[in-house]
Amino acid sequence: MPLIGYARVSTEDQTPLPQTQTLRSAGCAEIHEEQASGGNRARPVLARVLERVGRGDTLVVVRIDRLARSLSHLLEVVERLEARGAFFRS
Template identity: 50%
Template sequence: MTTTDDLLPAARTGTLVGYGRVSTKDQNLDRQIRALTEAGCIRVFTDKLSGKNTDRPELAACLDYLRPGDTLVVLSLDRLARSLQDLITIVGDLRRREVGFRSLHEALDTTTPGGRLVFHVFAALAEFIRELIVEGTNEGLAAARARGQRLGRPPAMDAEMVERARRLLAQPEETVSSIAKLLGVSRATLYKYVPELLAGSGAPGSPAVDQQAG
């Protein structure tokens, strides 16, 4: 969890390091690289991956390259983070390492008082959104329970299917495998919902003994 101390401004005493990203291999990184270089970055790491992709090797390499006093620079916030919470997490981690963060498009800089204030607001907003989601989810679950609605995954077999399986069970020519195939379920599911099959499968002459079983 990000704390107030995590968002204190970091003193910029070291190197500017850039990170750029485009979503597909067909897109061009030249504009981002040029802007980051003009901003003073001595090295720029780049990924050609969707922002939804959690495995961004060049971002990982960039974060590993940074040292205390350095500043990470991006063209815009969406080039770095997948969500507001992701952004807060990354910037908080940088702060704990005494690394600054700067976004050119949004003019955010955690080495300044203004940047510190903005990230205070971002962190508070992210926490507020998280609490709203949790509260809304809990209220939705409570309302569903009050209506008698079943929660979670639907059962593999409903009451009608179980009754049909039992009727088939009484027919000598039917086996466990044939009944399961007919109902579109696995043998394990059939045994679970029609437990008398287990008892019957051990009895000689039982009508639902699976002749294919070894």
């Protein structure tokens, strides 16, 4: 059951380092970083991660707002993970 980390920052002057350190400490061997607005649902790195996640994998984020900025988007992502037999952890 691999733990797959996803770290997102909104602007170029922010660093994902604190998130990636926390994700590594949580046991994520694979971490994907993205610089994009949370309000933008069309995030290419997140899309690739969601396609890559397989049965038994767990997508891990430091905080829920790093993944989704609205409840509807969060539910959409979690439903996609469940359809693939994967899990979500924040």
